[in-house]
Amino acid sequence: MASFIALRQASRRDASELAILADIASRGFASWLWFAGVENGVSDTPLERGRLKMSEEEAVGGWRDAVIAEAYGEVAGVAIGHALGEGIGDIEATIPATAPMLALQKTVVGSWFIGSLGVYRHLRGIGIGRRLLDDQIERADRRPVSLITASDNEAALSLYGRNGFLEAARADAVPLFENSKRHAWVLMTRSAA
Numbered sequence: 001m002a003s004f005i006a007l008r009q010a011s012r013r014d015a016s017e018l019a020i021l022a023d024i025a026s027r028g029f030a031s032w033l034w035f036a037g038v039e040n041g042v043s044d045t046p047l048e049r050g051r052l053k054m055s056e057e058e059a060v061g062g063w064r065d066a067v068i069a070e071a072y073g074e075v076a077g078v079a080i081g082h083a084l085g086e087g088i089g090d091i092e093a094t095i096p097a098t099a100p101m102l103a104l105q106k107t108v109v110g111s112w113f114i115g116s117l118g119v120y121r122h123l124r125g126i127g128i129g130r131r132l133l134d135d136q137i138e139r140a141d142r143r144p145v146s147l148i149t150a151s152d153n154e155a156a157l158s159l160y161g162r163n164g165f166l167e168a169a170r171a172d173a174v175p176l177f178e179n180s181k182r183h184a185w186v187l188m189t190r191s192a193a
Contacts, residue, residue, distance in 0.1 A: 005069055010066035012063050014068055022080065036095075066079070089106055089109065096174050111144040112143045144191055
């Protein structure tokens with residue numbers, strides 16, 4: 001493992017970096033979701049809305065669930081994971097584009113769920129994603145680990161496949177725009193360690 005990569009628990013003051021990296025990890029899907037906050041007058045930009053979401057004290061998938069990777073003196077990446085509890089069964093998708101992902105998540109209740117794993121482009125390929133993934137597997141504490149990625153995200157599919165994740169299910173993604181590239185959401189799981 002590269003010794004120049006340091007991991008630390010995120011703090012509330014990391015909310016801006018968390019929002020940027022969650023947006024990178026989702027390939028812009030997060031900012032598309034956060035745009036509703038702009039339309040509703042909650043924020044001026046989607047990333048400001050993302051920052052507000054990440055800074056919430058009790059939010060699942062917020063700063064309390066995040067681990068930051070630092071390399072070369074800067075924030076390099078993030079992994080956001082949590083135990084996926086029974087409560088997810090009560091959640092209904094209010095935005096059609098989230099329905100396929102929510103349906104996939106409902107099939108892996110009890111697993112450790114990695115909601116985001118992202119690394120800044122200029123720092124990819126040096127082991128940061130692998131280090132964050134290893135940390136999430138350790139945090140799972142012998143539970144199965146699950147995540148969802150896009151079927152056209154070859155780098156993510158490769159990383160997860162090399163680390164013991166197998167495709168468990170797929171669901172067609174709802175196009176965000178008329179000219180959106182078609183893809184599926186891929187649920188990947190790794191057996192309990």
